[in-house]
Amino acid sequence: MSTDARTVRISNCIHEKLSRLSDADIRAASNERCIFKVRERKQSQIEEPYEPQMVSIGPYHRGKPGLQLMEKYKLIYLKQLLDRTGERSLEICIEAMANLEGVAKRWYTDERISHDGDDDFVEMMLLDGCFILELVWKINHTTQSTNGILSDALFIDLLGIENQVPFFILVELFHKTNPNSGASSSFNNFAQRLTGFVIPAYGNKENEYVVDDDQVIHLLDLVYKACTSSFAAKFTTPGPRIGIPEADLFSLYHITSANELQEINGVKFVDSGKVSWLDITGGNGVVKIPCFMVHVDTERLLRNLIAYELHYVLHHKDTRWYICDYAIFMGRLINSARDVEVLRRSKIIINKLNDDQAVSTMFRRVTGDIYPGNSFCYADVFSELEKYAKSRRHVWWTKFRKTYFNTPWSPISFVAAVVALILTFLQTLYTIRSRPPR
Incomplete structure (x- = not known):
């Protein structure tokens, strides 16, 4: 087959495919002002997270059983x-x-x-x-x-x-x-x-x-x-700001969980009381996270916000992920029910599911196929956490505190032991000094 004949054949094939491309497909790809269906369904234990459960609005789900x-x-x-x-x-x-x-x-x-x-x-x-x-x-x-x-x-x-x-x-x-x-x-x-x-x-x-x-x-x-x-509004400079270098992005997947940060590194988690639930800050071993309520429909809420953000950022050059980055950060912080318990006791998570493992599983599902970039919103918080976690002084002090101050009576026992040691030293010193010279 000659080169020209092959070119014509491929050209005809592509023209046929282009003729089947609908105006709706073109609008979906190029127009930010559109209402679209989510084509790729994320793995979820909840049934169709993008489909309504009570009321249909618009044409996509109108007339479906269960919504009448x-x-x-x-x-x-x-x-x-x-x-x-x-x-x-x-x-x-x-x-x-x-x-x-x-x-x-x-x-x-x-x-x-x-x-x-x-x-x-x-x-x-x-x-x-x-x-x-x-x-x-x-x-x-x-x-x-x-x-x-x-x-x-x-x-x-x-x-x-x-x-x-x-x-x-x-x-x-x-x-x-x-x-x-x-x-x-x-x-x-x-x-x-x-x-x-x-x-x-x-x-x-x-x-x-x-x-x-x-x-x-x-x-x-x-x-x-x-x-x-x-x-x-905190990110006034358009485009990616200085954050986690590309070479260090891999380490974000191994960010220490909340329980380990608290138990091993002595990191404290507190409710920041901020209006925006996205406004996470940290420094000097304290991570401030606004209170966030988790209920039976939280996964649907996050999935729809994330799906929309991915579409929105695609059509606006000077924007970045916010909801995605929040979900990624919380998903890395929460690896088990124990991590949820730490944040719940710190009054950061209000768990309406009454099951800490269910909250951990929910964040893992939501963040299963989204990944951070070098404009990660919480790069500063992450960097501070990593720096604090790697400090041997903080690790030593946390172990010391857990060993000697792990019960309400431990501080009293420790003080008593120190006082006894000082008294013993003074007594020994007094005995030595009181002996007559030979």
Whole structure:
């Protein structure tokens, strides 16, 4: 076969493959503003960590068995919203959703969501958007009943990477149902209260994330930026900062666990009390880690935040991993149930699972296929830990303290022994000096 014939054959083959490449695939690869499915499922003991358990939002999981009960609550919430804003709002909202249908569909990477004029899609956007609106309104007005549907699982569903509607849909519905709200009452500000129910310790007004509505992609994006913004402000220089050299990255995989650092090296772990749960600091043998609550849905939360961060950083050059690095650091610190116990007794981990081994296993699964880079956020903390752990003085002092001060009575016994030794020495010295010279 001649070279030209072979070139033509390969060229035809590639052209055929290019013709099968859909617009949705191209959007997924090049557009940060898209709502996509996670193609690679990470190994997990929980069933489909990216699939909703209570409520479907958007088209990907609509109509699936097990999620139908919440469809009734979507109608109930829509009725309650219309009762507050007036029946005329329904027609106004439907018209607004119909006008945004084409734009909204282009945000989804599934090529089956393509043609306009789909009444089901418009109805879905209306019901899902109004459900979120009314839920957030009820959360902000504690005297209002939420009909008993509030749970951690529901909130994690609302942050599912495959379970989103474009944020501009929520903003449009908010303004259509609140025509007198004014520019200062953006849905962004209105929705931020939701994050306090999902991320423990988040919600301090001094650290609130504020952004224009058109800069938010969806609710998961809002919560991701709210979680990372105050911590990200510490890294003012774009791109990788001076951290762990590439040659030393391998040592991070062997970072001493929390139990060993405490038992052998005398490292102390304390709750820093910081608002951002990412803000870990350390020095002089003390590691300050903000309190973090682990419950049955924490793995789903971390997996969805990590999956979104990997996508987000890919489309923003001057950004770095924050959630990934947090998970990596905690995953290296926790190798066993004993490590979880150390952090739990230090009031750093609140274990709602009531099983320390389950927490250790969860962090190991979450970090199973993500790896640190030379812009690792906790490089300074890691370096300080390594330096402190390698100090022979600290190792000796820790062993000495464990040997002689391992019980409440040990200090008293030690002091008594020292006093007895001093008295014996003085007595011997006195005896020697009191003998008459020969």
